[in-house]
Amino acid sequence: MIEQTKEKPEQQKLDKRQFYQASVETLITDLETDEKLGLTETVAKQRLEKVGYNKLKEVEKEPFWHKILAQFEDFTVIILIVAAIISGFTGDALEALIIIAIVIVNAILGVVQEGRAEKAVEALQKMTTSEAKVIRDGKLKQINAELLVPGDIVQLEAGDVVPADLRLLTSSNLKVEEAALTGESVPVEKNAEFEAQGELQLGDRKNMLFSTTAVTYGQAKAMVVASGEDTEIGFIADRLANIEEQMTPLQVGINQLGKVLGVACIVITIITFLVGLLQGGEPFNLFMTAVSLAVAAIPEGLPAVVTIVLALGMNRMAKHNAIVKRLLAVETLGSVNVICSDKTGTLTQNAMTVTHVYTDSELYTVSGTGYDPVGEIKSASGEVVTTDNKSKNFARLLEIATLCNEAALDEADGTYKVIGDPTEGALLTLSGKLAYSKADLQAKYEYVASLPFDSNRKMMSVFYNGIAGSCLSLTKGAPDIVLSHCQFELTKSGLVELTEARRAEILTNNSNLAKQALRVLAYAYKESSETDFSAENGMIFVGLTGMIDPARPEAKAAIAVCKQAGIKVKMITGDYKDTAVAIAHDLGLMQADDAVLTGQELSQMSDDELSQRVNQTAVYARVSPEHKVKIVEALRKQDAICAMTGDGVNDAPALKQADIGVAMGITGTEVAKGAASMILTDDNFATIVNAVEEGRIIYANIRKFVGFLLSCNIGEILVIFLSIMILGPEMIPLEPIQLLWLNLVTDSFPALALGQEFGERDIMLAPPRSRNAKILDKEMTWSIVVQATAIFICVFLGFTYGRYIYPDFIISNGIKDVADFFSPLGLPGHMPSAGARTMAFTTLICAELLRAYSCRSEHFSVFSIGFFSNKVMNRSVLLSMFLLLVVLYVPFLDPVFDTVALTLVDWVVVIVLSAIPFVAGEIFKLLYHHDTRKKVKSK
Numbered sequence: 001m002i003e004q005t006k007e008k009p010e011q012q013k014l015d016k017r018q019f020y021q022a023s024v025e026t027l028i029t030d031l032e033t034d035e036k037l038g039l040t041e042t043v044a045k046q047r048l049e050k051v052g053y054n055k056l057k058e059v060e061k062e063p064f065w066h067k068i069l070a071q072f073e074d075f076t077v078i079i080l081i082v083a084a085i086i087s088g089f090t091g092d093a094l095e096a097l098i099i100i101a102i103v104i105v106n107a108i109l110g111v112v113q114e115g116r117a118e119k120a121v122e123a124l125q126k127m128t129t130s131e132a133k134v135i136r137d138g139k140l141k142q143i144n145a146e147l148l149v150p151g152d153i154v155q156l157e158a159g160d161v162v163p164a165d166l167r168l169l170t171s172s173n174l175k176v177e178e179a180a181l182t183g184e185s186v187p188v189e190k191n192a193e194f195e196a197q198g199e200l201q202l203g204d205r206k207n208m209l210f211s212t213t214a215v216t217y218g219q220a221k222a223m224v225v226a227s228g229e230d231t232e233i234g235f236i237a238d239r240l241a242n243i244e245e246q247m248t249p250l251q252v253g254i255n256q257l258g259k260v261l262g263v264a265c266i267v268i269t270i271i272t273f274l275v276g277l278l279q280g281g282e283p284f285n286l287f288m289t290a291v292s293l294a295v296a297a298i299p300e301g302l303p304a305v306v307t308i309v310l311a312l313g314m315n316r317m318a319k320h321n322a323i324v325k326r327l328l329a330v331e332t333l334g335s336v337n338v339i340c341s342d343k344t345g346t347l348t349q350n351a352m353t354v355t356h357v358y359t360d361s362e363l364y365t366v367s368g369t370g371y372d373p374v375g376e377i378k379s380a381s382g383e384v385v386t387t388d389n390k391s392k393n394f395a396r397l398l399e400i401a402t403l404c405n406e407a408a409l410d411e412a413d414g415t416y417k418v419i420g421d422p423t424e425g426a427l428l429t430l431s432g433k434l435a436y437s438k439a440d441l442q443a444k445y446e447y448v449a450s451l452p453f454d455s456n457r458k459m460m461s462v463f464y465n466g467i468a469g470s471c472l473s474l475t476k477g478a479p480d481i482v483l484s485h486c487q488f489e490l491t492k493s494g495l496v497e498l499t500e501a502r503r504a505e506i507l508t509n510n511s512n513l514a515k516q517a518l519r520v521l522a523y524a525y526k527e528s529s530e531t532d533f534s535a536e537n538g539m540i541f542v543g544l545t546g547m548i549d550p551a552r553p554e555a556k557a558a559i560a561v562c563k564q565a566g567i568k569v570k571m572i573t574g575d576y577k578d579t580a581v582a583i584a585h586d587l588g589l590m591q592a593d594d595a596v597l598t599g600q601e602l603s604q605m606s607d608d609e610l611s612q613r614v615n616q617t618a619v620y621a622r623v624s625p626e627h628k629v630k631i632v633e634a635l636r637k638q639d640a641i642c643a644m645t646g647d648g649v650n651d652a653p654a655l656k657q658a659d660i661g662v663a664m665g666i667t668g669t670e671v672a673k674g675a676a677s678m679i680l681t682d683d684n685f686a687t688i689v690n691a692v693e694e695g696r697i698i699y700a701n702i703r704k705f706v707g708f709l710l711s712c713n714i715g716e717i718l719v720i721f722l723s724i725m726i727l728g729p730e731m732i733p734l735e736p737i738q739l740l741w742l743n744l745v746t747d748s749f750p751a752l753a754l755g756q757e758f759g760e761r762d763i764m765l766a767p768p769r770s771r772n773a774k775i776l777d778k779e780m781t782w783s784i785v786v787q788a789t790a791i792f793i794c795v796f797l798g799f800t801y802g803r804y805i806y807p808d809f810i811i812s813n814g815i816k817d818v819a820d821f822f823s824p825l826g827l828p829g830h831m832p833s834a835g836a837r838t839m840a841f842t843t844l845i846c847a848e849l850l851r852a853y854s855c856r857s858e859h860f861s862v863f864s865i866g867f868f869s870n871k872v873m874n875r876s877v878l879l880s881m882f883l884l885l886v887v888l889y890v891p892f893l894d895p896v897f898d899t900v901a902l903t904l905v906d907w908v909v910v911i912v913l914s915a916i917p918f919v920a921g922e923i924f925k926l927l928y929h930h931d932t933r934k935k936v937k938s939k
């Protein structure tokens with residue numbers, strides 16, 4: 001590990017403030033770098049050792065002992081410890097020590113679990129570190145941005161996040177969004193040629209780029225002048241470091257629930273205490289019981305368990321290609337009811353093959369699959385097109401397809417792969433089928449400039465110096481857009497005016513191809529004697545190509561799952577309407593009454609109109625990124641919880657606006673990834689649906705352990721409260737230490753195991769939960785009432801049996817004596833024996849462990865989901881059982897826990913009784929969830 005030091009490289013003599021004022025030459029000399037070759041790897045390594053990683057100071061970790069202490073901040077725990085200490089001095093010191101030990105062990109367990117959660121989150125943050133394109137040893141390389149050092153030369157383009165503070169060397173149409181630093185929300189222009197006069201504010205330093213800002217347009221080459229903490233953002237990082245992650249609604253809800261239950265608990269324990277006193281109970285004993293009951297029954301550990309389960313879920317999602325950046329998103333995912341997805345690459349394979357060419361008013365078919373340039377091109381009459389017999393138009397179309405193209409084909413072991421945009425790769429394959437190559441053509445014409453492809457313009461152009469010194473502009477793009485820029489057409493008989501009738505005919509051909517789910521591009525060019533390179537007007541139309549981009553089979557399956565899960569899927573694409581609709585049908589995404597809206601229609605609609613139509617619209621075609629924001633807003637007005645995909649820099653606002661912004665990991669820009677709350681490492685639609693499923697599973701599991709723990713706590717309160725009412729103040733079935741042992745040690749293992757349950761078979765059959773769904777709903781309340789009552793019944797019966805077998809005590813004249821007769825109802829002066837309490841304690845623990853199995857499913861019988869299928873649960877229960885046996889059968893622990901070694905007959909009774917809550921839980925499910933199960937069966 002390289003030490004982070006404040007020391008600057010020796011060669012860096014300039015004051016930070018002067019970077020924008022100094023000339024590029026001075027900076028290059030001072031930073032000992034080379035504009036063309038960059039640094040060498042050796043120098044870069046040495047500098048890294050001196051200046052440290054290019055990252056901001058990490059928030060200092062809380063020391064272990066701090067975290068442990070934080071566990072004791074709870075008021076009720078402090079009371080317990082004080083009470084234990086007092087009881088230690090006045091009575092049983094060993095018991096007091098053990099109580100304190102249990103509380104400490106519990107605190108350590110809590111810290112260890114939280115540590116696991118923290119590690120999971122940290123690991124994910126590492127997976128989202130950004131990359132930078134840097135020139136080192138004269139070669140362009142992609143490296144982790146943390147490895148950049150002053151003097152490095154980096155390249156940037158639209159969509160990149162600026163990785164350090166940079167001084168521009170060259171720039172073209174460069175625009176950068178600097179809101180995070182300057183508060184200026186619109187992108188500002190930057191220019192390498194800018195010369196600063198005097199002192200300037202950050203926002204006015206036009207020749208500088210600042211770390212963490214985003215390139216929204218254009219390209220640039222720049223030199224790193226400051227990295228890590230030395231950057232401008234580094235100066236304000238201290239302010240940023242302290243921003244804590246907000247609590248998720250579920251965490252807030254559970255916290256509130258915990259507080260309400262806590263108050264209820266305290267009220268009940270006070271009543272228990274007062275009633276006990278009125279009945280003549282011994283105040284100190286009653287006080288200890290009340291305090292331990294409060295500590296045991298108040299669910300203060302719940303929020304921590306929720307965080308742990310969310311964080312572990314985040315980890316599981318990452319293993320399945322979905323990197324979720326915030327805990328909140330894990331939770332929101334489970335309630336998503338609309339997924340808006342891009343088409344290309346997400347719903348389709350982004351593996352393009354040109355299958356049709358339309359030129360000379362004739363339609364040609366192209367054979368061959370993949371990117372291998374092997375296949376035949378045939379006219380409608382069956383004539384094969386060859387390099388020799390191809391028409392002039394065909395040749396021009398191939399020239400445009402090859403030169404107006406930024407992709408490259410890479411051949412390895414006979415198979416071809418695309419580097420760059422697959423759409424463009426497919427065009428290179430097409431030209432390759434007639435032996436055209438980019439290198440040959442580039443040798444023929446001299447490259448001048450280009451207007452790159454952009455989702456808003458939907459076309460691109462390149463400009464070359466033509467053969468006779470003329471300017472040749474070559475354009476390809478969406479047919480309707482390209483046609484609107486054309487004035488002429490190249491036909492077999494030469495150049496003619498493009499008539500309205502011909503335009504209509506070309507658009508019909510476009511539609512015919514699009515209806516076969518093909519992605520259609522149009523080609524045009526212009527030759528002029530002037531060197532007007534920006535002209536994309538008055539062009540000559542040449543032809544069309546149609547390429548297939550097969551739907552992803554797994555997307556089709558995932559859409560079917562969404563339908564059953566009540567999640568609407570909407571396709572939002574820049575592609576042509578007919579292509580989009582054809583693919584939507586192919587994927588099963590459109591129902592009979594679903595509508596299609598185009599970007600143009602969208603632009604003309606008011607927000608209200610859109611809100612009314614948004615639910616019924618399944619496909620949005622020919623949209624631009626800004627339409628996506630409109631769509632998300634309209635959906636959210638209709639109460640949708642919406643996931644939205646995106647990859648481009650312009651998609652960032654929509655990704656931020658959506659409840660879950662989903663960025664593409666492979667094709668996505670750094671800006672899109674930064675704005676999103678989830679990143680798909682495989683760009684696959686099915687991964688989103690899997691993540692939603694995982695989100696639902698996590699929520700369901702949280703419900704399971706919340707239900708499990710609350711019914712146990714309430715059951716215990718019933719046991720103590722009702723026993724005092726029925727039997728009298730001395731007849732408390734459970735000792736304080738036993739209550740603590742059960743709640744803080746035994747019960748927590750199965751609860752965590754419930755948090756790791758697998759998904760149930762109806763998880764994607766129920767509709768999504770609403771935004772305001774409460775965790776403690778009617779269903780859970782009833783289930784808790786049933787279970788808590790069953791717990792009371794079994795423990796009370798166990799206790800009564802115990803009192804029968806292990807007689808009560810009476811204290812007469814200060815001497816403890818065995819009572820000589822048994823009454824099921826308590827008798828004045830009688831006190832329960834250790835044996836009776838052991839029966840109550842053991843029955844309660846066994847009931848809990850057995851009941852945990854029933855809690856594994858809210859709707860189905862545990863026998864139908866496979867009784868032992870949760871391995872974590874099996875291990876937890878075995879561990880808890882083992883600990884119980886230790887308490888019961890290790891002789892020196894008996895006096896501490898006030899237990900006796902139970903006999904075989906006792907165990908038979910315990911096992912029979914402890915089945916009561918389990919059976920009650922199973923019967924409750926059978927009756928209450930009859931309809932749910934029927935629905936599952938019918939699907």
Ligand code: ATP
Nearest residue numbers: 342343344453455458460476477478573574575576
């Ligand atoms: P999605 O938004 O679902 O990814 P898309 O890829 O079709 O769909 P865009 O990338 O915005 O959306 O493309 C819009 C249109 O621009 C396409 O339908 C196509 O006609 C045209 N187009 C796409 N790629 C290029 C390209 N490289 N050069 C020229 N035109 C293109």
